[in-house]
Amino acid sequence: MCLFARNDGFCVCFSPKMASGMQEKQYTPCLLNFFIYNPTFGPREGEEEKKILFYHPSEVEKNEKIRNVGLCEAIVQFTRTFCPTKPAKSLHTQKNRQFFFEPEENFWITFLMVVLGVKHFPPFLTGDVCVYFTEEIYWSKLVRQCYSMYKLFNGPFSRAMEAGGVELLMQKLEKFFYRYLQTLHLQSCDLLDVFGGISFFPLDKMTYLKIQSFVNRVEESLSLIKYTAFLYNDQLIWSGLEQDDMRTLYKYLTTSLFPRHSEPELAGRDSPLRPEVAGNLLHYGRFLTGPANLKDPEAKFRFPKIFVASEDGYEELHLIVYKFFVIASCFLSLDQISASVEVTREFCEQLDGLVGPQLTLLASDICEQFTINRRTSGPEKEPQFKFIYFNHMNLAEKSTIHMRKTASVCLTSVHPDLMKILGDINCDFARVDEDEEIIVKAMTDYWVVGKKSDQRELYVILNQKNANLIEVNEEVKRLCATQFNNIFFLD
C-alpha cells in the first residue's frame, strides 16, 4: 500500500517487504563476470577477440568471452537506435543484472551480477520494483567507482593507448583489476558506498585556519609539493585537490591504505614507542607510502603515482602520505618527467623535519577540538538518533549507523533489512528533482524516514514503541533542529 501526495513532497509507504518480512532469503549478490572491451579494435569477423581488453574471470573459454562481449555490444547497439545519446545502461533478467558503462569513447566496462533471492517475491508485489531500482543505482555507481579508481592510479585508458598501445593498456588493466576486483565486497555494499562521500572532521575556525597556515607553509617551502590533503582520524579536513579526485583518493586512503597500516599501529600501542621505528626521536611521524624508515640506507624512495584532472587533461603526481598518529597528510608532488625530478631521500628528510614538529603542535589543538566534539555529541554511548546524511554538493557524509570502516567489512549497527529500505528510499529520491519526504513503517516498531531538501539527503532510523506518524515526524524535526540547524534544510 502506497500513499503518494507528491505535490507537497510528502510520501508515506508501508513497506510490503517488511510486512512479509523475515522469512525472505538473504540478499547475496555476486559477480559473474567483468570485462572491458572496445568494439573498434576488432571490427571484422574472426577478430572479435581483439576487442577484449580485460576479462574476469580469465579462465573462461575464449568463445564464451567473445559471445558475451558480442551480446553486450549488440544490446548497446540496439538500444542506441532508440536514443543515440543514451544507450542502455543495464539489462535485467530474472536472475541476472548486467551493467554497461562507457567511460571513454568506445571503451566499455561491463559486468554481470547474479542476484539470488529476489525471485521469491510474490508476483503481485510492487516491492520488486523497488529492488529493481536499488540495484540499478548501486551497481551502476560501483562500476563508475571502479573506473575512477583505475584512472586515479593509471590515468585514462587513452593514456596507456598513447604510451604503449593496446598491449600496454591490457597489461595495466590486468594488473589493476585483478587485484581490485578481489577487494570489492559486494555483500556489504550499502548506502554509504552509493554516496561515495567524504566524512569531514568538524573543527572550529581557528584550528582550521592554523591547518590552512600549516599547509600553505609546507607547500611554500617545498615547492615540489603541489597539493595537500589533511585528514584526522580518517576524516577529511582540507583538500587541495578538486572534489572528484579527492573523492576517489579519499576512498583509497580510508578503505585501503589506512586500514592496511593501522594493524601494526594498534599492535604497538602497548609497547613503548620505539624511536628506531618512528625514525626520529623528536616526533612520531612516518611515511605510509615510500620508505618505512628514513634511516634505512637501503630504503627505496619510490612513491605511487596518481593522476588527477588539471586544466589541460590530467597531471601525474607522486602520492606521499605522511602519518602522525591519527593525523594524515597527503602531499602530492608534481612529477615533472621532463625535468626528471625525483622524490629523493633529501626531500623526504626535509619534509619529515619540517612537517613533524609542526604537526606536533597542531595535533594538540585538534585533539582538544576532538574532545570537545565528543563531549557535545555525547560519549561513546549509542547515539540518540541513527541517521545517515549526505550532501551532493560537497560530498559530505555523516553516519551514526556505521561503527567503523575497515578494509574488509563495513560494520553497521542496524539490521541489513533496514539498510535496504534506506537504499530504496534513496532510489526513489534519485528519480525526482523535487524535495520530498518519505516515511516508512518497518518491522517491530522501526520507522525509517528519508528527507530530501535541495541537494541534501537525510535518512533516519527510529525505534519507538507504538509511535505514530505524527510522533515520528516530530522526532525527526527535533533531530533536524539539533543536528542541522546551521544549514538550510526544509522541514
Add this chain to the structure above:
Amino acid sequence: MAEEHYLELSENPVQFEHASSVNNVFFDEANKQVFAVRSGGATGVVVKGPDDKSSVAFRMDDKGEVKCIKFSIGNKILAVQRTSKSVDFINFIPDYPHTEFTQECKTRNASILGFCWTSWNEIVFITDQGVEFYQVFPDKRNLKLLKSQSINVNWYQYCPETAVILLSTTVQGNVLQPLAFKNGNVSKMSKFEIELPVIPKPAKLSLSERDVAMATIYGQLYVMYLKHHSRTANSPGAEVVLYHLPREGPCKKSHVLKLNTTGKFALNIVDNLVVVHHQSSQTSLIFDIRLKEPDCSVNTQQPVLPARSIHPYRIPLSGSAVVPSQPPVPCQLYSSSWSVFQPDIIISASEGYLWYLQVKLPPTVKLLQDKGKLMDFLLRRRDCKMVILSVCSQILEGSEKAELPVVATVFDKLNQVYKEYLEAEQSYAAAVESGPSRGAATQKRPVRTQAVIDQSDMYTHVLSSFSERKGVSHKFIIAVLMEYIRSLNQYQITVQHYLYELVIKTLVQHNLFYMLHQFLQYHVLNDSKPLACLLLSLEGTYPPAHQLSLDMLKRLSTANDEIVEVLLSKQQVLGALRFIRSVGAHDNVSARKFLDAARQTGDQMLFYTVFRSFQQRNQRLRGSPAFNPGEHCEEHVTHFKQLFGEQAMMKASTV
C-alpha cells in the same frame, strides 16, 4: 650609504646669536628657550623658544655677570642669578611693577648652585647645603619659603617634565637623591647608589654630572648613567646604565646598554629611543629598551641598529634668499662645541643653532633584517604608519619577498597592537555608557596612535594592490590573505567583509571553487548578507554556491525575506511556503508575491495549492477566505476562477 642615516637634525633650527666675548648664551631646559645675553643684558637679551610665541627680547641693567637666567613657566617672571648668594627677579606680567627684587638663600654660608622653576610662581634654589623651595609673589615683590631640605649637594639635574630634581650627595657623589615637586610640596623619592666602575682611594668626587641624565622613556622616569670603560673591570666598552625611578617604591637598575666602544659620549632621547652619540667615530647608536634580546640576559641590550652618523646637515647661509647661487655650507657634526640636552636637543653655541634630533624610519627598514624585530621597533615609533605599510608591501612582493612564517609574524604583531586599541576603545565606550558616576571621567578616551594599523589600512595600502599584482602566484596571494584572516581571528578581531570579498574574488578568478567551498564549510568566511548575495551571484559559474548562500542566510536568521526571494526566483514556491511557515511568518507575507511566482511556473496544481493555502490563512486570520483589497490579488482570483471554476473557490461558510 646615504639612505642609511637614520638620525637627522630638524630642518628648521632655532637660530640665535652665537656665543662670543660680549654675548653669553644660556639654555633653559624647562621652557626650551635660548637666552642670548649681550653685555650682561645692558645691550639686550634675546630669548628664542621652540616657536615664535615664546621668543622675547628685552633689556635689563648690567649688574654683573649673569650665571643663570630662566623664565618661569609661561614667561611670567624672569629669574637671574648673578652671585652665588642670591637670585634676582623681574616681573614680566603686564601692569605689575617692573623693578627687580632679590632673594638671598636662607642657609648661612651656602652658595647657590642653581635654580629651577617648577610652576609659573614656584622656584627651587639648589645650594651646596640643600634645597629651598619658594613661592614668588610678583605683586608684593617678595618670596615665601615653602619647604627646605638640608643635604650636602655636589651637583644636581632637573627633569622639567616630571618636576624631579636629582641631587648628587656624599663625597664620591654617587648616592643620588631624587626630589619630586608638586603643588607646593616636596616629596623625597627613595635614594639610590650608582655603582662606580672604580672606587677611588682616598674618596673623592667620582660621579660627574656630565655622565648622568634624566629622561622619561615610555612614560617612565629613568636616570641614565654613562659608565665609562675601565681597564680594571675588564669590560669591552662603555655602558649606559638605566635606573628606573618609579613614583613610589625603590629605584631599580633596569637596563644596561652596551656601547661596545670607548670614548666621549652624549645621550639623547628621541621617540622613546635612547640615542648615544660617539664623538670620535662621529656616529650614533640607538637603543629601544622595550626590545627584548632573546640571546641576552633580561636587561642587557645591544644597539638596535649598526652605528651610523647623523644625516649630513647643511647650514643655509643667512643671505641665501637674496643670493641663491651661494651653496649652503656643510655643518660639522659631532663638533666639540655641541651641547646636548634632554630629551632631544642639540645646541651649537658657537654657531648659534638649536636643533631637535629626529629619527628617520625608512632607513631602518634596510638595516634591520629580522622583520619581526623590525615590526616591534617600528610599532613603537611615532610616525610609523606609512613605513609599516611599506614594509608589509615589501615582504609580499618583489625581490625581498618574505616567507610565509615571516609574513605571519608581521601580521600577528600588527594585529596585537590593533587589538589592544580596540579593547581600550571598547572598555572606554562601556565606561561612558555606564554613566558619569562610574568613573567614566577618570578613563580617558584611548589615543589612536599611528601604530594602529587596521583592516582598511591593510586593504587599501597593501592587500588590494598585492592581490591584483601580475606575476605573483595565486597560491601565495591566497596564502597571505588566509594568513591575515587567521591572525585577525587569533586576536578575536571581527574580519571586515571586504577582506572576504578579496579572498572570494581571488579564488573565483582562478577557478578555485572547491577551495572556496571548503572555506565556507568551515565558516572561515563569516556569515553576512552581503557575502550571501555575493555567493548567489556565483551560482551561474558554480552551482553549489546556491546552497552555500541559502545556508548562510538561514544561519543569519534575520534574512528570512531574502530566503523567500531566492526560493521564489528558483520557482520553488512550495519550498518558500514551507519555509515561511516553519519560521512562523506565514501570516505576514504578501500572498501576491507567492501567487505571482506560482502562476509563473505554469503548473496549475501548484497554483491551486498555493491559492488554497492563502485562502485558509485568510480564513484563519479574518474569518473569511477572501483576500483584502490591499493585497492586490484580484487578478489571481480571476485566474483561479478561470482555471478551476467558481465552485472551486473556498466559501466562507463551508469551513
